[in-house]
Amino acid sequence: MNIQAVIMAGGSGTRFWPLSRTRRPKQFLDIVSSLSMVEETVTRLAPLVAPKDILTIANAGQTAGLRRLLKGLPRGNFLVEPLARNTAPSLVLATAHVYLRDPKAVVAALAADHLIRDPGRFRRVLEAGARVAAKGEAIVTFGVPPTFPSTGYGYIHFRESGAVKAGGKAFHPVLEFKEKPDRARAEKFLADGRYYWNSGMFLWRADTFAGKLERFAPEFFPFWERILDALRKKNNRELARIFREIPALSIDYALMEKAEGVLVVKGDFGWSDVGAWSSLFDVWPADAAGNAAKGKIIALDSKGCLVHSPKKLTALIGVEDLIVVDTGDALLVCRRDLDQKVKDVVEILKREKSGHL
Amino acid sequence: MNIQAVIMAGGSGTRFWPLSRTRRPKQFLDIVSSLSMVEETVTRLAPLVAPKDILTIANAGQTAGLRRLLKGLPRGNFLVEPLARNTAPSLVLATAHVYLRDPKAVVAALAADHLIRDPGRFRRVLEAGARVAAKGEAIVTFGVPPTFPSTGYGYIHFRESGAVKAGGKAFHPVLEFKEKPDRARAEKFLADGRYYWNSGMFLWRADTFAGKLERFAPEFFPFWERILDALRKKNNRELARIFREIPALSIDYALMEKAEGVLVVKGDFGWSDVGAWSSLFDVWPADAAGNAAKGKIIALDSKGCLVHSPKKLTALIGVEDLIVVDTGDALLVCRRDLDQKVKDVVEILKREKSGHL
Numbered sequence: 113m114n115i116q117a118v119i120m121a122g123g124s125g126t127r128f129w130p131l132s133r134t135r136r137p138k139q140f141l142d143i144v145s146s147l148s149m150v151e152e153t154v155t156r157l158a159p160l161v162a163p164k165d166i167l168t169i170a171n172a173g174q175t176a177g178l179r180r181l182l183k184g185l186p187r188g189n190f191l192v193e194p195l196a197r198n199t200a201p202s203l204v205l206a207t208a209h210v211y212l213r214d215p216k217a218v219v220a221a222l223a224a225d226h227l228i229r230d231p232g233r234f235r236r237v238l239e240a241g242a243r244v245a246a247k248g249e250a251i252v253t254f255g256v257p258p259t260f261p262s263t264g265y266g267y268i269h270f271r272e273s274g275a276v277k278a279g280g281k282a283f284h285p286v287l288e289f290k291e292k293p294d295r296a297r298a299e300k301f302l303a304d305g306r307y308y309w310n311s312g313m314f315l316w317r318a319d320t321f322a323g324k325l326e327r328f329a330p331e332f333f334p335f336w337e338r339i340l341d342a343l344r345k346k347n348n349r350e351l352a353r354i355f356r357e358i359p360a361l362s363i364d365y366a367l368m369e370k371a372e373g374v375l376v377v378k379g380d381f382g383w384s385d386v387g388a389w390s391s392l393f394d395v396w397p398a399d400a401a402g403n404a405a406k407g408k409i410i411a412l413d414s415k416g417c418l419v420h421s422p423k424k425l426t427a428l429i430g431v432e433d434l435i436v437v438d439t440g441d442a443l444l445v446c447r448r449d450l451d452q453k454v455k456d457v458v459e460i461l462k463r464e465k466s467g468h469l
Numbered sequence: 470m471n472i473q474a475v476i477m478a479g480g481s482g483t484r485f486w487p488l489s490r491t492r493r494p495k496q497f498l499d500i501v502s503s504l505s506m507v508e509e510t511v512t513r514l515a516p517l518v519a520p521k522d523i524l525t526i527a528n529a530g531q532t533a534g535l536r537r538l539l540k541g542l543p544r545g546n547f548l549v550e551p552l553a554r555n556t557a558p559s560l561v562l563a564t565a566h567v568y569l570r571d572p573k574a575v576v577a578a579l580a581a582d583h584l585i586r587d588p589g590r591f592r593r594v595l596e597a598g599a600r601v602a603a604k605g606e607a608i609v610t611f612g613v614p615p616t617f618p619s620t621g622y623g624y625i626h627f628r629e630s631g632a633v634k635a636g637g638k639a640f641h642p643v644l645e646f647k648e649k650p651d652r653a654r655a656e657k658f659l660a661d662g663r664y665y666w667n668s669g670m671f672l673w674r675a676d677t678f679a680g681k682l683e684r685f686a687p688e689f690f691p692f693w694e695r696i697l698d699a700l701r702k703k704n705n706r707e708l709a710r711i712f713r714e715i716p717a718l719s720i721d722y723a724l725m726e727k728a729e730g731v732l733v734v735k736g737d738f739g740w741s742d743v744g745a746w747s748s749l750f751d752v753w754p755a756d757a758a759g760n761a762a763k764g765k766i767i768a769l770d771s772k773g774c775l776v777h778s779p780k781k782l783t784a785l786i787g788v789e790d791l792i793v794v795d796t797g798d799a800l801l802v803c804r805r806d807l808d809q810k811v812k813d814v815v816e817i818l819k820r821e822k823s824g825h826l
Binding site: 129130410412413421424425426427428429430431434436438439440441442443444445446447449450451453454456457460461466468 | 486487767769770778781782783784785786787788791793795796797798799800801802803804806807808810811813814817818823825
């Protein structure tokens, strides 16, 4: 079985401002360990997938950074998307690239900036899923058992019956992909038990993907064929033209929500998309008062604070539930439950054409 | 009338940590304006006292810094105390120095790290007080009309009757110097109306000071004579020996509380000793939400914060009543009403022999 891991590393989020910047998005940050998140992603795959079979896809600027971090990967494995056009175009390009290597290879489409607390279990699920995908019929997706009624994730509704078994795991037929629900629906999904969070990770055989596109996303299929052709001819100019024309859609919207023959496996490997600063409260070890820090802190009468200030001493006096992030040129002090507003600061900086982005 | 201003610049406070450090105490900080506090002190005197008549007194390490800041003062005007031994020894030494220049000169003993919002009025009070002191009988002290029942200042109890008039000001006989009172007594002092805060600033003729010492602080008088002798002979070794022996007392305790013939004049010139970070709320201009900053800030849903972060952008989200101070190697985030606890952080750093002091 030939697994080709495609790490989608083109994200450009700024929810971790001031640490994340336009030129240094989350996947480049060492916020979950001493390694950057994309290095963690590769390290996690290493026992199962050889470096020659690990590819990244990102824009040209990000690719330079990826090459510096991921020195063990062959130079040709850093795929460059001519334009950032959401995940569907990226994955069409990456899968076409794999298809030309081996049409029967299984693509594992993975995010570069997710946390997985149990990498061993992750690899066992991935391997079992690849066996299922390798049959050439289904697309396999990883569903995360919800732990609270999140309105921030999409959900996957599956059927209990008719599951395919492989490697001790059950692969349930997907009934429907649900976009981010409101609170009431999220509560319902959680209570129902037949809904997983959509982790955004998928497995498909390259030729199966082509077939699903042709049948369920016919507006994308001509782009698939044109991309294959451009890759064969190494015609980068044509590739850039295609990327200007291809619809900028997510793979969920472009294909998953429409496709038949999608299976979901339980991704109970401690997944988190680490969506904002406060999510790190679940990741960083905290002291007895619930303060978690990267960098030395002195906390007096203070609790529930997250401090990222690795280069200096931080003293907290009488403060609670704060997020404090210090970088060379910017400092954030944010109430713990308002970290979604970091994007409002980023918007202000954009309007001001600030150098702090 | 020969006024000799003596600026006591030997303070070593760390209440403005992390900005103030052992080697850079408050008088060296530009927290009240774009100048350091000691430069402000000299600038405030300039229209009344020529640079040749302005002296500083501090330890050797601080004197190097003072020379860099106060380039307009003659080199010989930077008096060095061999040891930091509180204000009485400093002022005995400085007054002896002035005495050898001119025994009838009026010493204006001033702090290097106080804020005076109305320097014009300050000079008028100082000049009137110097005229009274120049008569050679009284010591004149500046009393600040209390605006709240502070337990952090000493008080001066004076008599309404028997005031001496000069320059349109009344100089009232001092009845008693009161040390920092408890809350109940502070309330009483405030209600009484015949109590001023002790600003720690004084005027005396050099020979009058010697006479008061001889009569009211006889244990200090032999040191006065030994210091005079050592200064005449330029015997620094003897001066160092005297400073090891002289009692390390404040001038209030050593002389003022015991002396007769002390007058107090109302110091209604916007005085503040700028005792801690929160006192700067009264000094720095604030925005509509009550946020005051040195450095650029973006404040979302935030109010009542004081930010000293001149070298970087600071974003505040959903926070209230915080003091945020960023320096090259340390960061403080402190609840506004708990800034007295900064000294607890400093104590911890001392115990740890930290480099952040």
